[in-house]
Amino acid sequence: xxxxxxxxxxxxxxxxxxxxxxxxxxxxxxxxxxxxxxxxxxxxxxxxxxxxxxxxxxxxxxxxxxxxxxxxxxxxxxxxxxxxxxxxxxxxxxxxxxxxxxxxxxxxxxxxxxxxxxxxxxxxxxxxxxxxxxxxxxxxxxxxxxxxxxxxxxxxxxxxxxxxxxxxxxxxxxxxxxxxxxxxxxxxxxxxxxxxxxxxxxxxxxxxxxxxxxxxxxxxxxxxxxxxxxxxxxxxxxxxxxxxxxxxxxxxxxxxxxxxxxxxxxxxxxxxxxxxxxxxxxxxxxxxxxxxxxxxxxxxxxxxxxxxxxxxxxxxxxxxxxxxxxxxxxxxxxxxxxxxxxxxxxxxxxxxxxxxxxxxxxxxxxxxxxxxxxxxxxxxxxxxxxxxx
Numbered sequence: 001x002x003x004x005x006x007x008x009x010x011x012x013x014x015x016x017x018x019x020x021x022x023x024x025x026x027x028x029x030x031x032x033x034x035x036x037x038x039x040x041x042x043x044x045x046x047x048x049x050x051x052x053x054x055x056x057x058x059x060x061x062x063x064x065x066x067x068x069x070x071x072x073x074x075x076x077x078x079x080x081x082x083x084x085x086x087x088x089x090x091x092x093x094x095x096x097x098x099x100x101x102x103x104x105x106x107x108x109x110x111x112x113x114x115x116x117x118x119x120x121x122x123x124x125x126x127x128x129x130x131x132x133x134x135x136x137x138x139x140x141x142x143x144x145x146x147x148x149x150x151x152x153x154x155x156x157x158x159x160x161x162x163x164x165x166x167x168x169x170x171x172x173x174x175x176x177x178x179x180x181x182x183x184x185x186x187x188x189x190x191x192x193x194x195x196x197x198x199x200x201x202x203x204x205x206x207x208x209x210x211x212x213x214x215x216x217x218x219x220x221x222x223x224x225x226x227x228x229x230x231x232x233x234x235x236x237x238x239x240x241x242x243x244x245x246x247x248x249x250x251x252x253x254x255x256x257x258x259x260x261x262x263x264x265x266x267x268x269x270x271x272x273x274x275x276x277x278x279x280x281x282x283x284x285x286x287x288x289x290x291x292x293x294x295x296x297x298x299x300x301x302x303x304x305x306x307x308x309x310x311x312x313x314x315x316x317x318x319x320x321x322x323x324x325x326x327x328x329x330x331x332x333x334x335x336x337x338x339x340x341x342x343x344x345x346x347x348x349x350x351x352x353x354x355x356x357x358x359x360x361x362x363x364x365x366x367x368x369x370x371x372x373x374x375x376x377x378x379x380x381x382x383x384x385x386x387x388x389x
Contacts, residue, residue: 016064020099021048024062024127031143047087051095055228056139058095058123059087068103068128070110077111081122095137097125105146108134109211116197116207136211138194142225144218164220165245168205169213170336173242174353175203176232180381185287185352187342192229199230204339235382243370246357248332251304254296254324255315263325266314267297268347276301277341277348279329280362283355284369286344289376291369297326300337300350304330332358352377 021037028051029035036050039059049060061084063076077098084094096119098111108126112134115124123137131147163169171188176199178188193199200210214230217223222238224231232238257266270276277283282297284290318324331337340351350358356378360370374382 013064013066016066016099016101017062019129020064020097020127021062023099023129024060024097024125025049027127027133027143047092050092052092053139057092058137059084059089059092060095060097061087062097062099065098065100068100068107070107073098073100073103073107073111073126074114077115077124077126078119081115081119081124085119085122093123093137094121095123095125095140097127099127099129101129103128103132105132105134108132109208109215112136112211113206113208116200116211120197134215136195136197139228141195141214141218144215146219164213164216165242167333167335168203168209170242170333171339172199172203172205172210172213173232174336174340174351175199176230177353177381181352181377184342184344185377187340187351194229233384235384239378239382243357243360246332247361250329252298252327252329253304254318254327255312256318256322256325258314258316267299267326270299270312270314271348272346274348277338277350279331279337279350280355280359280366281364281369283350284359284373286347286349287342287352287355288344289352289355289369289373291372292365295364296324298329299326300331301328302331302334302338304328 025035025037028049033051033053037048039047039050047059048062051058051060061080063080065072065076077096080096080098081094084096088094096115103126111126112124115122116136123135123140125133125135125137125140125143127133128147131145133143133145135141135143174186175188176193178186179190179192183190189202191202193202196210196214197207199214200207203210214223217230217232218225222232222234224233257263259266271278276299278286278297279300280298281290281292281295282299284292312328315326315328337350337354340354341348342351343349352373356370356373359366359373362369
């Protein structure tokens, strides 16, 4: 029997390691980083790479797996993180990178989620030989890329576009926009965030949720790659898509107060419960941008099922021919709505961005109300002018 010689396993592993290190060095060099290889950093210890640019420097440890399985990559990343942390100093922060011939983006995200949870002080990277580049850490996320072969087909792009405006994603978009809006119009943390981890901490969401949003914003060209912080660009297109995504199925119920008295006092009592907030035209009026009159106040609640409606003991559904005191409506994105709400004159209300999103599709002059809010508040934000020097 003729046995063909095979490449020795150690030689194959060494070749993969060399290729990964060269690919990483070339990536950093091409994007303007200064790169040094095989640098002594500790007694009897060498760093695979040291990469630096103004404001940041990393000592890099690279580990390579023969295949891109999560159960291979996560332990390898942990080992690389320990070594990178050992080699780090006051001058060089640690960066641990794992590589394989081919890695699924979901596996890469799992590695970064593990890194964020168990070693948040170590920057992380995942690369493969097909062009996948996923990083988290100061000034690293602009390197992120997917190989051309993995670009979604047009139908998948539309699906991904819908996911861009998931409930928590809308909340995180508000967090990114918050420094450009007054506190009285949007309740959200106000800061600048270098990466998904910092955004997650500020928005009080999981690192994985923030990472997925940042990744999608980068892929679709809505983040400024040249900025040190996460800064939204191409906002006209982004806001147009956001408003279109908000035109979903409406679930609402006309209601009246059981005890006939002063509807405004009863409404205020309801809003003080913490389980409801003014929406649409009533919110616009409360925020000082009212335009439409004669419409019963809309009130958002997280859920609108019989059991939830029954919990409002001072409210009953209207009978045929009765005029409603208010219209209960299920909040289209409860996390985004209730995390961002403000309290003009002590009454819980949707934030100004939410009002703009929601009124546009209302048949009772909703488009005019949305246009007024845009002209008086949102135009500089959508144009990106409010942060220009």
